[in-house]
Amino acid sequence: MSDTGQHSHDHTPRPDQDGPPSYYQAMETAVRELLIEKGVVTAEEVRAAVEAMDARSPAQGARVVARAWSDPKFKARLLKDGSAACAELGIDMGPTHLVVVANGDKLHNVIVCTLCSCYPRFLIGLPPDWYKARAYRSRVVREPRAVLGEFGTEIPDDWEVRVHDSTADMRYMVLPRRPEGTEGWSEEQLAGLVTRDCMIGVTLPKSP
Amino acid sequence: MTARFGPGDRVRVRWAHPPGHIRTPYYVRGKTGVIERICGSFRDPEELAYARDGQPERPLYRVHFDRRTLWPDDQGRAKDGVEVEIFEPWLEPADAAMEGGT
Known part of the structure; x- marks a missing residue:
């Protein structure tokens, strides 16, 4: 990228990536919500597990x-x-x-x-x-x-x-x-x- | 489960293409290598993949291959190697194995 002192490149906004969930995203949401609804795990346990993995x-x-x-x-x-x-x-x-x-x-x-x-x-x-x-x-x-x-x-x-x-x-x-x-x-x-x-x-x- | 092979044994990976979930890569099938270590016994992934219990557990090995046996036309250096985990049902003694299948 050359620095000409001018600001000529355009700023086309990057499109949002908020289309409908994919097949597996929908399945993950469905299974997670079912597990929580049936009392197998709590939402807090799911959150804590994600946090623990992110912390590594x-x-x-x-x-x-x-x-x-x-x-x-x-x-x-x-x-x-x-x-x-x-x-x-x-x-x-x-x-x-x-x-x-x-x-x-x-x-x-x-x-x-x-x-x-x-x-x-x-x-x-x-x-x-x-x-x-x-x-x-x-x-x-x-x-x-x-x-x-x-x-x-x-x-x-x-x-x-x-x-x-x-x-x-x-x-x-x-x-x-x-x-x-x-x-x-x-x-x-x-x-x-x-x-x-x-x-x-x-x-x-x-x-x- | 008692392991059939030990470190240093020469083994040949079965040349087989069964359907289903297989964790033996294509590039080692039919190839000869040397047992590097016994990893232990683990539930059978070919069963676990279909929600079965994976029993009996199968001995798992790390097998060392010389790159030249995997890719004879390879320009790679002579000493380079690849080590792969392979479950016992996929292995047979190299000396008893028929050649071919490459």
Whole structure:
């Protein structure tokens, strides 16, 4: 966009998106209202559940990564049983069986759900739209290095890129490698380098 | 339920296309990989999808595939891999399996 000092572009209003509900939106409303009407759940319980899910954020996952970078014994427990290790930090993984896959010497991991959009929501919140898109889901398994490249992530030729497809009951998080130059950093400082995308595996952590 | 396979075992995914809700991706059907770990036993999604109870539970595995076995014409690097969760009824010992189906 050039800045000519003039304000010549038009401001066509974006149309409202308030058409009739879709089939599944109507079904959700109907089922929810029935459940409330029959006393199975209360409106307050529905609201609280939505609020709890909205409150989950990548900050939780960043805390887990920072702890694993700081404490090798915690890292070992995290790789053995991800859900149990997160519980140590007060993070309730609900019914999720978390598998943490660690990037290592010449190994880079990336996660996907080719069949739908399984994602470690209990740990890092709601997935980005691109994660649910058909393009990402089909391409990252077929041409992972090209997709990583589009995120600005170049993995050396002699490294393995390993794609994890969550097709069933496991959910995945990538444990990135601790960036160099962070010796002596606190867990809080380290957590600031951990992004949502590096826990999906499409990028690396921020540099210090 | 006792798991039939263990880590390191070579397995082949059945080349099958039954109707219904299937959680075995097309791209691994008929392909050979190696058991990475046993995840435990879980209710059968092919039953759960139709509001049945999903019993008996089925052992679930993570299977590692070399990308070149999935896409022989792939230009990708030799070492790259894909790991997929697959329920036991979809797996058979690789050595006993017939080749083909790709």
